[in-house]
Amino acid sequence: MRTGRQVSGFLLALAGAEAALAAEGMWMPGQAPALSARLREAGLALPPERLADLAAAPMGAIASLGGCSASFVSPQGLVATNHHCVLGSIQFNAREGRNLIRDGFLARTRSEELPAAPGTRVYVIEALDDVTAAMMTGVTPRLTGAARVRALEANRKAIIAACEAEPGRRCEVRSYFGGAQYWRQRMLEIRDVRLVHAPAGSVGNFGGEVDNWQWPRHTGDYSFYRAYVAPDGRPAAYAAENVPYVPRAHLKLANDDLKDGDFVLIAGFPGVTERFRTAAETEGWYGRIYPRQQRLLADYSALIARETQGEADRIAYASIKAGADNYAKKIAGQMAVARQFDLVGRKRASDARLGEWAARPEHRRTHALAISNYDSLAAEALAADEARLVNQTLNRAQLLNAARTLYRWANERMKPDSEREPGFQERDRQSVIDRLSVIDRRFVARIDRAILAQALAEVATLPPAQRNTALEARIAEIGLDRLYAGTRLTDQAERLAWLDRPVADFIASDDPFIQLAVAAYAQDMAAEARRKDLEGRLDAARVAWMGAVRAHAAAEGRLLYPDANGSLRFTFGHVRGRPTRDGEAWTAFTTAGGILAKDTGKDPFDSPPALLAALREGKWGPLGSASLGTLPVNFLSTTDITNGNSGSAVLNAKGELVGLAFDGTLEGMLSDWWFDEATTRTIAVDQRYMRFVMERVDGAAGLLAEMGVAP
């Protein structure tokens, strides 16, 4: 999943007769038995219950890269994922004269494998356990919001600490169904990850931004890592003597012809969806918050463009500006799709159905009340969210943000670790250091100052009660000139040296940004307390509201799946194209001929000459599809994925790997809030194309042999 662009009007003209495909749903592995009949009917040939078994294939072979999904494809720890998921590691290993992004990379022996970028992890899911009861210990309806949040935080920390006591484990407790359930995901955290193979950038990113979110697509978005552990089998930092990790299960590559209409199942880690939001919340987000957020991002980007003088400035702010632009574009796209599909209208209709049911006499005192409670709190939350969005623009000023982080750290570290704010615990130390360090490469005082001035003007539009007036007053007192002239936080060593210094040192400091952090602290904490109290009250109300939603679904015999939350899920559907404009359609597959037709020799359509030659030769061998009569490249399926699913294994009815999911079509922008079965499609790279390029272009026969599909 990548950044978006505007959609055109044709989506409204879709033929309306697409049969219901039952493709909606990011299911928890444990829901597989309940879905048994549907899975079988859809075409799964494995016993459906097998999907609940995290120790066996196929689910035992699924891994997370944290932000991307992946899977083991050999007994020697070989991991397949998307090219765009390993891009950081390719970049990290690129050198003058060794342009790995352009040329790709292949380790011909284990010893040639390259260390992945720092922080790269392979997470192996060992267990998913329901910890709702443990999370709810001491959480009574009578608690204040703040107390509820504190209690939940304390319980969560205790559960995680106990779980992570076992060496090499990373544990997460996530909320499901809006807090109605909590599950703990226990993972083996593999820290020695090495880059094994990536195709040329013009294969792995063929079409680039032009084709992003688009169909027809012809991208070879695959790459390989290998997971290593210490000789004793435990996770360890990179070391020469480490050995390949032997996964509990690995996927086999399919040799059957994957065809239009075939069953497929995708397993991975979808990030965030908001499908349980009410119509009122949807209206608030699409009518107020997203438009304002988009405007704030556009202003931010325009300011950077205005203030940039010369190459050094440009390089320093390139990634920040690109991030703002991409996000603004994504929000614009999301708003456009929502308008075209009448997202709010759909939500209203579904709320109305729930409301009608809840208005029955037997539900009036319970569910109807829960709905109205939730609605009033949600309105309060929307206002708070908007204010927070605006206040956060102040933290775009990087030194102010750094100073506030450092002072918060100083305050938090006085508490026992278990009581510290999440993000400020010892386990977060490295990521705090990383964030403080990166400033060095992307800071220009003059530009930062202009950003701060812009943010101050922005927060001035809020009522005083929603602002940090103490911070604003102190900034005015010091003045921007003195602020930037007088600070020593521009020096990285100085900045990092503040970590772990006592609160008193901050209070005594004459560094103007440190002074701002101290001045802001009391109101920051008060705002946080209010936010947490609201969060706690909202949480309780949401659990009750979700009770109504779930009871309604149960009454109608509908099985619900929880919103995506970064945990392991599966989705299933079929290989299938879709109507586009009236009289036109997307077909399920793209093929070799499409690459030749698209190739212009210029970025982003500049395939390697060896690939073009091989495609022109057209000798597909067993990799050609009998049903298509040529080599498949990418395919569409009626499955339900989102950000985080990138790199997910696509499996056939037998649980064999048929492809890797890497993108969605434009309706994916809608599907974070609403899944439209008629239009939403997942884009995957066909493993036959991957094998063809590996075999004929990149000479990766050894890897293919390791995967059991020697040419």
Next chain:
Amino acid sequence: MRTGRQVSGFLLALAGAEAALAAEGMWMPGQAPALSARLREAGLALPPERLADLAAAPMGAIASLGGCSASFVSPQGLVATNHHCVLGSIQFNAREGRNLIRDGFLARTRSEELPAAPGTRVYVIEALDDVTAAMMTGVTPRLTGAARVRALEANRKAIIAACEAEPGRRCEVRSYFGGAQYWRQRMLEIRDVRLVHAPAGSVGNFGGEVDNWQWPRHTGDYSFYRAYVAPDGRPAAYAAENVPYVPRAHLKLANDDLKDGDFVLIAGFPGVTERFRTAAETEGWYGRIYPRQQRLLADYSALIARETQGEADRIAYASIKAGADNYAKKIAGQMAVARQFDLVGRKRASDARLGEWAARPEHRRTHALAISNYDSLAAEALAADEARLVNQTLNRAQLLNAARTLYRWANERMKPDSEREPGFQERDRQSVIDRLSVIDRRFVARIDRAILAQALAEVATLPPAQRNTALEARIAEIGLDRLYAGTRLTDQAERLAWLDRPVADFIASDDPFIQLAVAAYAQDMAAEARRKDLEGRLDAARVAWMGAVRAHAAAEGRLLYPDANGSLRFTFGHVRGRPTRDGEAWTAFTTAGGILAKDTGKDPFDSPPALLAALREGKWGPLGSASLGTLPVNFLSTTDITNGNSGSAVLNAKGELVGLAFDGTLEGMLSDWWFDEATTRTIAVDQRYMRFVMERVDGAAGLLAEMGVAP
């Protein structure tokens, strides 16, 4: 079928896996028994032999309008055809305050029906008889080319004269398989034709030139005539007491859901195809003749544009210029498609297969010789065709053309009618008068003069032997000034008065254009004699060559169909979309939603408000397609049609009317020379859309009841 436009590059990127559809073939009704197995396999539910019976449904219901196809759809002579086929009659009946083109027309009673435009005919095919033997009487291989042509002409005239001896009949003898066969088509010629119903122009021509040759398409291209005969049942001119003609058979409208993949059969009168041309001829046409023709047309159009001064000039030359532009565009499109499909390469490959077979020892003295004979004559014919093309530009000068026609008429009328040149017999009198009359409305002396000057410059590029040097010398002698100042042929009465005057009057005339006609005559006749001799030799050679082609096909078990020649044919295939670009496709149907999506309120996408309202209401009743879940509008099928097929009935497996063919997609431009099964599609209007508009928008319940499908 209508005029064309350029095609884009995507056609080359077609997925290559479209299964062979056996859709090629414009079959003669008499070939149905030989096709029996194929027709049944394709899905025809009628006994295939039935298609050979011209007296029974469905073929007995098929009629020709001369240039368009049609069919009887009620026992009271109601004829369905395309809107664009009756446009002349709509125009003819339009008046100030009665904009029938825009508003459409519906006769609520028989008495409200309007006379069709003069010359409108409904031809009912009574018999198709093999007259090869009669045509070959006296045609021996030893005849000179000229003698062969004379003999064939004499035989044809005799056959036609005998056939037309029966009152109310029109008979034609056409050559099939390049002169290897001749069939006589005997037709009842109905001369009292009345306009019954046409939808609004924005329905019948929805999409206009923008959508012409395009898919997706949403055109309601249907209209109705009624055929009338004298009370005694014989064809007669328009008369109040005439009665509706009772056809031998009429088609029933289908009530079953026509679906993607269903069998369809189209019966009509395809005009001209050139599928038996050799590679060398194809190269000559696409490499020399078409490019020159296109250039000549472009020059012609540019000259008219340059010379046009004011509204009167513009109106006078609008249709001539539009005709030149459209034809130039069509040729350009045809050349572009041919290049993209490598027409010449395909022809070469098929010639090579024939050549290989003919090179076998047993065929060397017969078929191989026939092929080489034909090839050398075809090269000679190409050069002659090009010269003729250039010389014909002189006849763009309308008075010169009129004078030559008149003088030719004077010479021909001295012979017995049966010996007169075709086009100059008594049966052609009215069309000659029509052509002489129309000049009045589209002639401006200044422009005509410039056209003549341009043509003179063009013919000057030919070698003298290929020119009419006597004509050119006489023009030079008179001078263009005197030519236009001195003629009285600008006066219509004067022009028409020359018809039937003796040759001596011409010779004695001082009208400068008449003098030119006299001066040109001897060389014109000599050129014609040379042309006919070449034609005769070519005809003999082609018959021998076709013998090789047919023997080769027979040896391979292939059934051949003759090139289109305006006679009754059927073609069969299936309702089916097609891949377009890699990863994209056209679906078989367009639907109501597509009209709403395309409608802009502006020409050519300005549907009548009543239609938009009815479509938005979406109550399809039994006219909705169960498989589509909405109202179908147009559909594609894998059938083989060309110009002349416009208005053809599209029948389902039971022989019921499911639509009217009205256009092809761009590959239709290729299919005049080569049928590409993977890409060529026919576009038809679905009769359900027609019925919906008739019922809900135009209030034509009476007509629907007459067709047996009362709402």
